Amino acid sequence: MSDLVVYGSYGYTGTLIAEAATERGLDPVLAGRERRSLESQAARLGCEFEVVALDEPKVLDMVLSDATAVLNCAGPFARTWKPMVEACLRTETHYLDITGERTVFEAIHDQGDRAADAGVMLLPGVGFDVVPTDCLAAHVAQRLPDADRLELAFRAENGVSRGTAKTMVEHVDGGGAVRRDGRIERVPIAHESRTVDFGWGLDGQHVAAIPWGDVATAYYTTGVPNVTTYMAMPERAVQLQRAAGLVTPLLSLPPVRTGLQWLIEQTTEGPDADERERGESYVWGEATTADGERVVSRLRGPHTYALTVETALATARRALDGDAPVGFQTPAGAYGPDLILGVEGVEREDVV
Ligand SMILES: NC(=O)c1ccc[n+]([C@@H]2O[C@H](COP(=O)([O-])OP(=O)(O)OC[C@H]3O[C@@H](n4cnc5c(N)ncnc54)[C@H](OP(=O)(O)O)[C@@H]3O)[C@@H](O)[C@H]2O)c1
Structure with a gap:
């Protein structure tokens, strides 16, 4: 065995x-x-x-x-x-x-x-969620031990698998979330947006807040009490996310959710070997102290599924x-x- x-x-x-x-x-x-x-x-x-x-x-x-x-x-x-x-x-x-x-x-x-x-x-x-972001959170927190705020962002290329899409639907009515003063607080989806320099030719990327797993885990890893996590998306997608927030009660109805799961089952395959081979992922992390001291580090790595x-x-x-x-x-x-x-x-x- x-x-x-x-x-x-x-x-x-x-x-x-x-x-x-x-x-x-x-x-x-x-x-x-x-x-x-x-x-x-x-x-x-x-x-x-x-x-x-x-x-x-x-x-x-x-x-x-x-x-x-x-x-x-x-x-x-x-x-x-x-x-x-x-x-x-x-x-x-x-x-x-x-x-x-x-x-x-x-x-x-x-x-x-x-x-x-x-x-x-x-x-x-x-997996990709949360190993690279958690490692970067720990790294920037080590560089700035008095940090009281962490901002983490990622950019993933080339699509998601069926199970990931179904998992997103499973939590569609959860809205957004951040950690404030050590506690997780619900916020509207994409309630904050900003630009981030991912490096490697990807500076000035637009990112919007999403309730990524690090809202939970980064606090346990680093003890930093304020955490916001962001995903790269075009400004237009941020507007769509915010609009989707308005219909969240509809999306969370069991028949609508079942319909979405069925649609995913029929239409989503997941990235193929070539996409996994070619795609890259980027993670950016910033730690800040209450008096404005700041460190920034970033990672580049293989495709999220690889x-x-x-x-x-x-x-x-x-x-x-x-x-x-x-x-x-x-x-x-x-x-x-x-x-x-x-x-x-x-x-x-x-x-x-
Ligand atoms: N952390 C990350 O970065 C990361 C990366 C990739 C995927 N994921 C997550 O991993 C999960 C799987 O993704 P996927 O794309 O591989 O999904 P998938 O292709 O749909 O596969 C899901 C697997 O889970 C099994 N399963 C689902 N519900 C089950 C249950 N109640 N009891 C027993 N088995 C069950 C399925 O078996 P049946 O066919 O028998 O239902 C199937 O083997 C998703 O939640 C996704 O978000 C996370």
Whole structure:
């Protein structure tokens, strides 16, 4: 039995992760609820597989009983984190996932004491959301230890996968969120916008506030009490986002949400190999003190999904090697700001 279980291994991102894990000799056990998909994937990759749904706690415990860590790739994670985390606590298995859902980070954070008692690490967010932003947050906070405000922005190229689109619909009625004085506050979507110099020829980019996972995690990593996160988007898209905020109550109606999920199922494929190969991602971070002192650093790296595969496997490997601090963890909290520099193709520069 392998030490690593990849749950949701036949989804878009799970497939990329399972393939890379196999190529690199991690010998993962592939798991999920759909036998046919698992059978053919396991035959193709030469792996063991386990069919288990998340409402089968006894089977889940059996699957995890010999594992050191599970990497949960089954999202939206609002629907999957709880049964998997509970199974990890029962079976003393480290838990990692690729969520970007702010509310999921908060819910898993609340299980931190139980995890510490069980000797288990809970490390959500080991994908593009939030490894590079979390590492940059930790880096700028280290450069300016008295900072009381963090602004983080990212620019992602070449599309999203079906699961990511469905996860966005899942949280469509959540609006925006920022952290103020240590607390998460709801704000209208895209309530703030500004320009950011991402560097590498991408200066003066327009960004708008979105409730990215770091609104939850950056505070736990750095202790900085005010956090706003932004995504690059054209000014016209910001106006559309704000207008969409006006129809949010409509979008959150169950039939409308189901219709949107169906539409995504029919129309969204996710970036292909060529797009993943060509695309790049950019992260910018600024820390500021109350009296106006300021530092800025930035990162450039591979396409978001390519980066997700690398950061998910890098953190899983650390856990398998016994480097798994117990309790709730963030990526940079567990492994430091330079974790991201271990990914091939990632560059970081200090600007101010
Ligand atoms: N952190 C990041 O940067 C990052 C990067 C990539 C993806 N993601 C997130 O990862 C998730 C997956 O994305 P994707 O594009 O790979 O999605 P996808 O192609 O739709 O795959 C989702 C996988 O999760 C499984 N799943 C979903 N709900 C489940 C449930 N209730 N019980 C058991 N299995 C369940 C699906 O199995 P069935 O087919 O049997 O339903 C499938 O294997 C999304 O939430 C996405 O936002 C995050």
